[in-house]
Amino acid sequence: MQSETLIYIMIYAYIFIFGVCIGSFTNVLIYRIPLQENIATKSSHCMSCGEKIKWYDLVPLVSYIILRGRCRHCKAKISVQYPLVEFISGIGYVLIFLTNGINLPSLIFCLSFSCLVVISVIDWRTYEIYNCMIYALLALAVIRVIYEAIIDYHSIPEYVIGFFAVSTILFIIYKASHERAMGLGDVYLMAAGGLLLGWKHIILALVIGAVIGSVIHYILMLVLKKDHMLALGPYLSAGMFITMLFGDGILAWYWQFFK
Ligand SMILES: [Zn+2]
Numbered sequence: 197m198q199s200e201t202l203i204y205i206m207i208y209a210y211i212f213i214f215g216v217c218i219g220s221f222t223n224v225l226i227y228r229i230p231l232q233e234n235i236a237t238k239s240s241h242c243m244s245c246g247e248k249i250k251w252y253d254l255v256p257l258v259s260y261i262i263l264r265g266r267c268r269h270c271k272a273k274i275s276v277q278y279p280l281v282e283f284i285s286g287i288g289y290v291l292i293f294l295t296n297g298i299n300l301p302s303l304i305f306c307l308s309f310s311c312l313v314v315i316s317v318i319d320w321r322t323y324e325i326y327n328c329m330i331y332a333l334l335a336l337a338v339i340r341v342i343y344e345a346i347i348d349y350h351s352i353p354e355y356v357i358g359f360f361a362v363s364t365i366l367f368i369i370y371k372a373s374h375e376r377a378m379g380l381g382d383v384y385l386m387a388a389g390g391l392l393l394g395w396k397h398i399i400l401a402l403v404i405g406a407v408i409g410s411v412i413h414y415i416l417m418l419v420l421k422k423d424h425m426l427a428l429g430p431y432l433s434a435g436m437f438i439t440m441l442f443g444d445g446i447l448a449w450y451w452q453f454f455k
Pocket of ligand 1: 246267
């Protein structure tokens with residue numbers, strides 16, 4: 197094998213491990229934000245027996261496999277959500293760096309992706325989108341806009357318009373539906389996402405999210421055979437993630453029909 201290929205494999209292995217580790221912190225946020233627990237000072241503990249988890253049982257992915265998904269102390273089942281979120285984070289980070297290159301925007305996208313994972317899982321479970329995650333996403337968006345502005349300041353309007361492009365439409369629907377069709381959290385999410393991605397990409401993200409949401413919601417209603425309340429956050433987030441990966445390609449493919 198060529199040494200260059202080997203270096204690339206090593207870099208992406210590191211990116212995967214980095215993603216898994218951030219995914220481990222993502223799990224902490226997912227559990228503690230709705231409970232309003234301190235995310236830094238309180239140590240990790242078992243959800244069943246409350247036993248403090250030893251440092252050697254906190255290795256992302258690996259510990260879950262070694263413990264075969266059970267608490268070392270009380271043998272209660274550990275939610276599969278922990279390794280799943282860690283694995284998805286690792287894969288997500290690798291995909292983002294693969295499609296966007298090894299640069300600062302990719303890192304910003306990765307951390308934004310983690311914010312979206314936190315928002316999605318909490319929204320899925322509680323129908324709430326917490327402002328603290330919106331602020332985190334906004335901060336990452338501002339860093340991206342500054343980065344792009346340093347390269348070419350003409351790009352600034354793209355992102356400022358992005359902030360309003362979809363969020364304004366959602367806000368009108370929110371008001372017109374007497375605050376029933378969605379929550380304000382969805383509006384804020386698409387404002388922060390729009391500042392991060394720019395107006396073309398956030399509109400694309402909305403379209404992709406709406407398609408995915410309709411399909412999955414339809415399947416859920418068939419399977420569960422009941423009217424399931426719809427959390428929009430996960431679908432909007434999925435739309436944004438796909439746009440991060442393939443946005444430019446999809447838009448280029450779309451525009452060719454109008455040439
Ligand atoms: Zn336990």
